[in-house]
Amino acid sequence: MGETDLLPDIIPAVTVTGRFLSPDGQPLSGSVTFRAPAQLTFPAADVILGGPVVAQLDTQGQVSATLPATDAPGMDPGGWSYTVSEQLVGIPTGRTYQLLLPAKHSRVDLADIAPTDPSRPNYIPVEGPRGERGERGASAYEVAVAAGFSGTPADWLASLVGLRGATGPKGDQGPVGPAGAPGVVQSVNGLSTAAITLTAAQVGAVPATSAGAAGGVATLGADGRVPAAQLPASSGAVQSVNERTGVVVLGAADVGAAPAAHTHTAAQVGAIATTARGAAGGVASLDGSGKIPAAQLPAAAPALPGGWMPDDYGLRSWAYDLSAGSRTPGDMPSEAGRLYLVGVPLRAAATITKVAIHVMGYDKPNTGVTAAYFGIYDQGLRRVAATTNAVASIPETHNIGGQMAAFTLSSPANLSVGSYYVAILIKGAGTAVPYLAATNWAATSTTSGAKAADTAGVYRWLQSSSTSLTSLPATLTLGDMAEANTCYWASIG
Structure with a gap:
């Protein structure tokens, strides 16, 4: 369904308004959806209306929608009510209720007819606007009973749903409509107020004011290094070396080392002299193939007759x-x-x-x-x-x-x-x-x-x-x- 003020002389319409504020007077954001139970056919005007009407709250928290009257003459089907759904940011569970819009009331405000008492059933708030003396109008159920309906409120709601008709032939595909309104954010980081401002701590960040400040974080200069001003103070110059001060020059004896020209023999360091390799009383050497040369092996015992192995x-x-x-x-x-x-x-x-x-x-x-x-x-x-x-x-x-x-x-x-x-x-x-x-x-x-x-x-x-x-x-x-x-x-x- 769209706004029916395009056909004011053919289809009776009612303008529905409302304003939604938080307890501290801040405008709420979100939408209000008006949905008829089926497509509405107006044979006299050769018009078929279908689909929900989604009214977005403006910056002042206000909403306005012009809808066909629920008692428009010649309308098929008849005897129905709108299903109203409120989707408001910061209110996890929006209200859903039924609404009658008689043609005799050209303009109604949701504040006059929407339910506020949790003890009141959600099918009752279909009243008209307040009369001149502020009296409450009859609900849709009460209107139905006055017209001869017999049954409980639940029976009356069930009577609003008609039998499913036969499936008609598939029509030609029409042009693609404009994109729908974007979804509404319900909360940000657990906050549901109309105007949200997040702090650095709420997003797990370091405040910009902490850069280079005491107790904060270090910054990097243009050369990619921490500036000298943010580095800790030096512990100072060396005071002494080996208990000496001034210009200190250490020798081998000062650090417990031997002079560069000092030498030791192999025996003094527990080693074998190179001259002992292959010499009598020394050690065997290995040739280029990693084996002991034949000259350093013991002489083989001569083979005796009958002693071959x-x-x-x-x-x-x-x-x-x-x-x-x-x-x-x-x-x-x-x-x-x-x-x-x-x-x-x-x-x-x-x-x-x-x-x-x-x-x-x-x-x-x-x-x-x-x-x-x-x-x-x-x-x-x-x-x-x-x-x-x-x-x-x-x-x-x-x-x-x-x-x-x-x-x-x-x-x-x-x-x-x-x-x-x-x-x-x-x-x-x-x-x-x-x-x-x-x-x-x-x-x-x-x-x-x-x-x-x-x-x-x-x-x-x-x-x-x-x-x-x-x-x-x-x-x-x-x-x-x-x-x-x-x-x-x-x-x-």
């Missing part, structure tokens, strides 16, 4: 010393396709990267060997490491005393302390396979290899019953082993 060959462990004379050493041809296991003890955990055998030579040129595999099995006959086909790495020439041949494992094996078996499998035809260093234990013992186990269940040597193997099995059992007397020499490193 695996470390002398860069190995970790072996089956036995090749020069051992307690058995009958010699060489034996390996049988093509048969797997040989040679027991070796490992007395310290180590990472093993290779296995080694001792090759004596061939009866015939190496023309029939097709494959050679070497590996390591644990005490439970489970394979823990192996080489790829190493046939190309087996020596073919016969040297005096033969030669050791080492074969690199496919990947290093981290072995703990225990007993292990070196696996030897050479595939070839007839006597084309090499002769390997071996000991024939049957020369002094009638016990065969497959039964020569120690108390821990470790065998000195084993060999497979099969002679047609082409690779190292993942696992073996004692049932796969045959009787034998020959123990080949083998090692790990």
